Structures are given as C-alpha cells and as structure tokens.
Amino acid sequence: MAFDLVTIPCLSDNYAFLLRDHDSGAVALVDVPEAAPIMAELNRRGWTLSQVWLTHHHPDHVQGLAEVLTRFPAEVIGAKADAHRLPPLDRDMAEGDTVELGALKAGVLDVSGHTVGHIAFHVPDAKAAFTADSLMALGCGRLFEGTPAQMWDSLQKLAALPGDTTICSGHEYTATNAKFALTVDPDNPALISRAKDIDSARAKGQPTVPSPLSLELETNPFLRPSDPAIRATLGMPDATDTEVFTEIRRRKDQF
Numbered sequence: 001m002a003f004d005l006v007t008i009p010c011l012s013d014n015y016a017f018l019l020r021d022h023d024s025g026a027v028a029l030v031d032v033p034e035a036a037p038i039m040a041e042l043n044r045r046g047w048t049l050s051q052v053w054l055t056h057h058h059p060d061h062v063q064g065l066a067e068v069l070t071r072f073p074a075e076v077i078g079a080k081a082d083a084h085r086l087p088p089l090d091r092d093m094a095e096g097d098t099v100e101l102g103a104l105k106a107g108v109l110d111v112s113g114h115t116v117g118h119i120a121f122h123v124p125d126a127k128a129a130f131t132a133d134s135l136m137a138l139g140c141g142r143l144f145e146g147t148p149a150q151m152w153d154s155l156q157k158l159a160a161l162p163g164d165t166t167i168c169s170g171h172e173y174t175a176t177n178a179k180f181a182l183t184v185d186p187d188n189p190a191l192i193s194r195a196k197d198i199d200s201a202r203a204k205g206q207p208t209v210p211s212p213l214s215l216e217l218e219t220n221p222f223l224r225p226s227d228p229a230i231r232a233t234l235g236m237p238d239a240t241d242t243e244v245f246t247e248i249r250r251r252k253d254q255f
Helices: 035-045 065-071 148-159 174-184 189-203 213-219 228-234 241-253
Strands: 003-010 014-021 027-030 051-053 075-079 091-093 098-101 104-110 119-123 128-132 166-169
Touching (some): 003 166, 051 098, 148 213
Parallel strands (some): 128 166
Antiparallel strands (some): 003 014, 014 027
16 A cells, blocks of 8 residues: 655654555644644645644644644544543544544554553554654653553553554654663663664764664563563562563653
8 A cells, every 4th residue: 555654853853744645645644743844844745634643732742733724724633531631623532443544544542651641543554653752762751641550551552563563753862762771771782783873873863763663672671671681680580561661661760
C-alpha cells in the first residue's frame, strides 16, 4: 500500500508527522506543536489536510492546532478520556477504535503513563506507530500523571507490535537518552553502536526520530527490564519487571 510519511521538526525539539494515503490523497497530521512549519510543509507539497490525530493534551502537542485549522480545515480526533482538556474534538476515540484514512487504518492504543488518557495510533499497512511521549527513541515519557505500572503496561503493548514498525515519537531527546541508557546497560554492543550513530547524526543536524521498533527492543532500557545485564547493573536480579522499570525511570528522572 502506497503512502508518504513526513517528519516535521517543530519548536526546539518536538516533532509532528504527516501521513498521506496515495490512493485517496487523504492526509493526517499527528500532533500540532507549532503551526508555521506544518503549514509550510503542506503548502510545499500541495497537500490538503483531512484529519488531525492528537495523542495527548500537553501544549507542545496541541498549541498550533487553531492556527493550522484556519488554513487547513480538518476533522480533529483525540482520546475520549482526555477530551475535557484537549482542543474541541470532532471525534473521540478509545482503545480498540479504528481511524480510517483513505485505505489506511489506524488502531488506537491507550498508552497512559506520561499522562492519563495518552493514546497512540498504530497503522499496520504503513508499518508505523505514532507514540508521542509514551515510547520514545531510547526512552519513554516522564510520568507526570500515571504510575510506573501503567507506563510499563503501555510499553508492553507497543513492544508487542511487529519489529519492523517505525516508532514516530514526539521529541528529539535521543542523545540525552543514549547517555542515560549507557549508565544502566553499559556493555550492550547495539546500544554503544547506536549512541555513536546518534552523535554523528546530531552533529550533522539530522533527526534521530523516527526509529525502528526492532532497534528500540535491542537498545532502549525502558523496554528491557527483564535483561539480566541491566538487572545486574541495578543490583536487582530477582525483582519483577515492573520493579526494574520503576527503578530505571527513577534513575532517569534524576539523571
């Protein structure tokens, strides 16, 4: 199935995404941190906007919406559980619901943790998941509202997606995340190699987002609390995965 996936840098370290179905020409915008770069990209490509998919209510993911809609009217879709603090929605969604974008279909996942009511959109035919501040490149979102157990449950949902899924996350935090990851998983050759690649990409001004899920499964410590090497580094050989995840998150918060 033919589609376009476009990553748009916004603000100082945010990303928005455009997903376009070739057959219908329908275009979805995922999150709206800043209007100007998104509208510039739509204009450059000559695309109109069909839908806006909102992952959660934080201002750096929604604050450009009103301005974008003045130029590109579109159906706004977001979480039913978060509707009271999102911009006005045309359609509210919950886990298990499906959004159709032309021939493409996106399944909605509840990925609460960073916030309660955060959702992700998984588009199997595009081999993409829009995870915003849940699963991130080499990290996961800070737990502003949810519990470690909630976030670990959310991450397990995302980890169960096919390994060739492209993880479209919300921020360029990868270099800092890599530095932290090496403190809990210092002997992981895949992580060491990835950290070098990240430094090289950032030195050239290149984005490190999106990233393949297969690489996250190899290198992201927040997906790997069962790994014996990480457990040994933390001194938690007999802890539960939730307990190990909680400790990794605690250490990241203090990093």
